[in-house]
């Protein structure tokens with residue numbers, strides 16, 4: 302209530318800016334910028350940096366003051382009902398040095414086509430490693446150009462000092478939507494007369510909520526800033542994690558926010574780990590420890606995970622207890638590792654057991670910190686690891702960088718169960734936090750490879766099932782908050798069934814479309830019906846036939862040009878669109894060798910977009926265990942952080958470590 306009322310007053314004092322696709326700087330309402338911006342929330346005691354910038358556009362529609370930024374700006378903070386104080390006085394720190402730089406940006410597509418960027422000169426300061434311990438509403442005010450003001454209202458959420466969950470396991474199905482879960486259920490579970498005979502593990506969770514995934518400055522998010530929102534309670538800009546993106550050229554000096562595992566280690570000294578079927582430096586796993594404007598700084602982000610942020614004063618972290626995934630190119634010495642260093646050696650020196658294949662993963666002890674990197678790039682998907690295994694030989698993804706395929710690969714389940722054993726042992730009474738990601742749900746949806754994406758969704762569900770059973774066996778199920786959610790969605794759905802034999806036999810695009818059966822002609826799933834001569838031995842909860850005559854008719858809200866035959870891509874991952882001879886390299890068309898007996902689906906995306914894209918949809922949050930009830934309903938992605946942090950008792954009235962109740 303109070304917040305809404307005071308916002309009305311606040312809005313009146315701000316320069317009105319219209320939301321636009323090209324922005325000078327996200328979260329910056331006028332020529333003065335305060336980061337964290339208006340509407341930011343904080344956990345009491347959470348570390349963060351404050352960046353203020355004053356912009357002087359040299360040219361373009363906003364040209365001002367002959368391009369000379371005010372260097373004599375001032376910043377204050379006022380707690381609701383309290384006295385206005387300078388930042389230096391309030392936080393008892395020294396006034397930082399003035400910084401200056403310039404940057405350029407395009408105001409719209411016409412400016413981009415004409416290559417006429419607008420240039421902006423900047424005067425700025427960064428106040429580093431601050432924390433507010435007292436809950437309440439605060440207004441930060443930047444004053445510049447003799448009377449202009451930019452205000453940011455911040456809310457420090459209520460204290461939460463009691464630890465209600467000993468452990469938290471956060472499963473992230475990257476890009477996973479309710480529609481995909483529904484489709485995966487249809488593939489892996491048999492139904493009779495419209496009733497399922499078995500269910501997904503996700504279907505059995507007692508609490509379901511929905512989170513809204515918008516970024517700070519765009520309503521469609523990417524996996525970096527959406528992971529960052531889940532882990533830090535602060536929204537950010539596409540491609541940024543653990544920071545608010547400022548306008549400086551340095552991708553590492555942006556104002557940082559402390560993440561859940563950094564706070565958890567500082568407050569309770571708990572163990573933490575990350576497991577992913579992506580490269581471990583990929584956005585979702587790396588955002589737990591990474592602080593950068595650009596998710597593409599893979600090498601330095603790996604260094605940050607081990608050595609913490611070394612460039613600026615920050616929390617002194619010890620690195621994850623468990624780190625399992627792909628992305629070997631950031632570890633063996635070479636062009637993709639930080640400063641060309643050998644990070645296998647760096648981790649070994651820091652006391653980690655190193656594992657490079659499934660055999661050695663399963664043999665790891667439970668006592669030592671563990672690094673498991675099983676291949677280059679993202680791990681091959683479940684369908685190739687378990688059904689079309691001959692495809693693995695085509696990868697050149699050896700974890701030591703040799704020109705050879707990685708063949709002894711663990712799956713998400715083996716990695717997650719081993720991670721639980723190590724974290725359980727190392728965390729002891731102090732408990733643990735584990736993030737486990739089914740990464741290729743997203744990656745394979747991007748390439749419109751439904752079967753590979755849904756196979757990985759079933760693998761995630763199978764992993765959740767096995768993890769719950771394992772926690773029970775360890776006597777930890779009652780102490781563990783288990784969450785399964787996503788970071789964003791794709792506009793995917795199933796709209797009928799397809800007779801692939803009929804489709805293949807027709808010769809025109811329009812005749813082939815008659816093979817799509819809608820409503821009563823969608824039929825029943827044949828993926829659960831055993832077929833003669835087909836045996837995958839992949840266990841219950843997975844299809845018994847991946848290549849039936851009648852398949853699912855599926856598609857996207859947005860796609861590049863592609864050709865659709867609605868059949869599993871047996872020969873390896875799909876490439877839906879590509880450049881063709883006679884056209885520019887970035888002018889993409891349906892891949893001539895993809896689904897050759899199918900029909901053309903013309904795209905709706907820009908013609909240089911090779912893949913499908915993220916979409917607007919809210920994503921589900923499944924919860925069980927301590928605090929599960931707080932996850933029902935509809936809320937923002939940042940609220941997932943506050944709910945977890947509150948359950949872990951991380952909202953502190955001072956900087957001292959917590960005292961355990963057990």
Ligand SMILES: *[C@@H]1O[C@H](CO)[C@@H](O)[C@H](O)[C@H]1NC(C)=O
Nearest residue numbers: 371372373374375376444447
């Ligand atoms: C800088 O601002 C302060 C008030 O914030 C004012 O007293 C002082 O005269 C200003 N200095 C310059 C050089 O403009």
Ligand SMILES: *[C@@H]1O[C@H](CO)[C@@H](O)[C@H](O)[C@H]1NC(C)=O
Nearest residue numbers: 360361362416417418419420
């Ligand atoms: C602004 O100035 C730069 C550098 O002189 C120039 O390249 C750019 O085209 C100018 N932009 C506009 C919008 O005039």
Ligand SMILES: *[C@@H]1O[C@H](CO)[C@@H](O)[C@H](O)[C@H]1NC(C)=O
Nearest residue numbers: 551552553601604605611612
């Ligand atoms: C420190 O900052 C420099 C300069 O921005 C950057 O090149 C480097 O990667 C950063 N180091 C780490 C470990 O983040």
Ligand SMILES: *[C@@H]1O[C@H](CO)[C@@H](O)[C@H](O)[C@H]1NC(C)=O
Nearest residue numbers: 655656657658659660661709
């Ligand atoms: C697995 O890794 C171990 C060392 O960690 C190595 O000795 C063994 O040869 C590897 N096995 C395979 C199949 O690559």
Ligand SMILES: *[C@@H]1O[C@H](CO)[C@@H](O)[C@H](O)[C@H]1NC(C)=O
Nearest residue numbers: 664665666667722723726775
């Ligand atoms: C690790 O912990 C699990 C679960 O308690 C146990 O089954 C396994 O034997 C342990 N492994 C080692 C090497 O101690």
Ligand SMILES: *[C@@H]1O[C@H](CO)[C@@H](O)[C@H](O)[C@H]1NC(C)=O
Nearest residue numbers: 880881882883884885886887
């Ligand atoms: C596609 O683009 C790549 C990169 O420019 C080029 O090497 C290749 O020849 C192009 N392929 C065709 C079929 O034009």
Ligand SMILES: *[C@@H]1O[C@H](CO)[C@@H](O)[C@H](O)[C@H]1NC(C)=O
Nearest residue numbers: 862863889890891901902903
């Ligand atoms: C439809 O897609 C095909 C294959 O990529 C392409 O040749 C054709 O130009 C597209 N049609 C339109 C109207 O874009």
